[in-house]
Amino acid sequence: MTSDHDPLLAGLAAMAVPAPGRLLGTVAGRWTRVPGPAGDVYVASTDLGVAYLRTAGSAEEFAGLFRARFGRPLLPAARPPAGLLTALRTGRAGRVRLDLRGLTPFAASVLAATATIPRGETRPYGWIARQAGRPRAVRAAASALAANPVPLLIPCHRIVQADGMAGGYVFGTPRKEALLRLEGANLDEVRDLAAAGTRYLASDTTGVVCFSSCRNARRITLAHRHGFASLAAAGRSGFRPCRHCRPV
């Protein structure tokens, strides 16, 4: 009995349908290699957005890293995701969509706070821990930054030690320092001030106290600039914390 003669079998065969075209995109990642501010980077994205960015010696090595972390296949992309090239050139994630599934809530908070730090500025590790809602979890915050799936797009290089030293980085400390200098961050000034015991700068014209890396701190003229070792000391002198850098 063939389906030609049996309407039931013909009906069953007609129930076979083509799979929706977008299905592969929900399973596999797509990779592309693009120029970054410090050499080429490999970028993997899913149907939800960019999920992973790393340097690698080859596409195979990158696929291996991606597979180990996400357990998904990785296929070549036809073109880089929208906005990626601009984001890497300007240091602003802008309209790049990110796929940050799989992060712990704390790591997600750490990265969300990191994403708010503008180009050319830095914040200390203690700040990021507080912004993420766990002021004492400085080490955990540093671990979350070290595991950042999308460095450069979420600028974890802008989190530095309180003494102005660059600290660790997923691409190595020298590259972190080079990136920060490229962005115009005042690393040397922060270091010199920290060496002299100054972590915060206040202005007697605005009555505001900032991190020494804040763009507002950098605008204070020497005649009106006051240095402080602690926020408490600045508070006692009548300065209120800057709303831009939110010093802690």
Added chain:
Amino acid sequence: MDQTATGPDRIAVELAADLDAGFAALFEAHQNVLFSTALRICGRWADAEDLTAAAFLRAFRALSGYDQERIAGLRTRPWLLTILLNAWRNQVRTAARGPREVLDAEPPELETRGASTEAQAERHETSRELAALLDLLPDRQRVAVVLRYVADLPIAEVASVLGCPPGTAKSHVSRGLRRLRELQAAQVRPDDPAPQTDEEKVR
């Protein structure tokens, strides 16, 4: 997709050579069979998409842990369908199945597209009725019928997916078909959502 029971599985060979490129070939070759099967066993279009994607993902994760020899020896189609059915059973087990809505078993845009020809619409209607009847079969018979006649698997592969001897698979299929014919015969009005049983018809 024609695979003899004994020859080497072309896709498995590709997978053994390159897991990522081979996966694209695996997906391309079997996505329609997996999706059609998923749609007929779980009823809803969105669930079928999720189930198909989950099965391919499970498959990839399993492959990542296999050595090349094991991958090269796979019969990829029944292997994938086995994974799909296991994933479905786990879902059913964890989330007790809610009321099944056969009307959702179509792409979301189909209703509004409005350009379907009469013949397409009629075929569509027939599929919907048949889907409702298929839904009334016990799981084993339904799965066997779907694998044999919707996915168009030879009985040896149906048996491999069901994990039973070919004779048993054959009897699940033929019992399922017989039951479907009875249900069709008992269906007085074609648009009646609940086909009557024999006793009801007599009354």
